[in-house]
Amino acid sequence: MEKVRKLASEKGVMIFSKSTCCLCYAVHMLFQELGIHPYVHEIDHDPDGKEIEKALSRMGCSGPLPAVFIGGELVGSTNEVMSLHLSGSLVQLLKPYQNLS
Template sequence: MDRLRNLASQKAVVIFSKSSCYICHSIQTLFYELGASPAVHELDHDANGREIDWALRGLGCNPSVPAVFIGGKFIGSAKDVISLHVNGDLKQMLIDAKAIWL
């Protein structure tokens, strides 16, 4: 869990993903289109990927990816990110975290 917290706070936007997950790819694309440059950690390419996967599940992520952190705070999975985007809150969260500028 300490490694997860450390990685999640290294950049304004952090996405834990798996390279074979099309939903993960879609969420990454959304952030790029909004102008953010997230740190993406592909768990299937990380030596500690299983450990991080279990830590994400401990936070309530099921499935464990994609898991999104903004400003070091756990935001949620794809459905949470899409909900925030649809209601207009995601962009403001990115501005507040200094992930994007107007």
């Protein structure tokens, strides 16, 4: 879906989320603790939310939300983000965006 690609490419760090999702909140807080202020798009507040969720699935987001994009590229959901964080790779991916907010 073009809307997903457009939003993800316009923002350095983008999280597609649902306002009631505890995993979405946890990933958002992780980024905050790392000095990143991601743009969070709550799809349950978007009239196109169902289509966005389907588009994210077609793009390869393996799990339920959140769907995290860094530099316009899909990183994945909670499992992928946490794996990157535990390996130390997430901080490297986020370096270009640490002073932006």
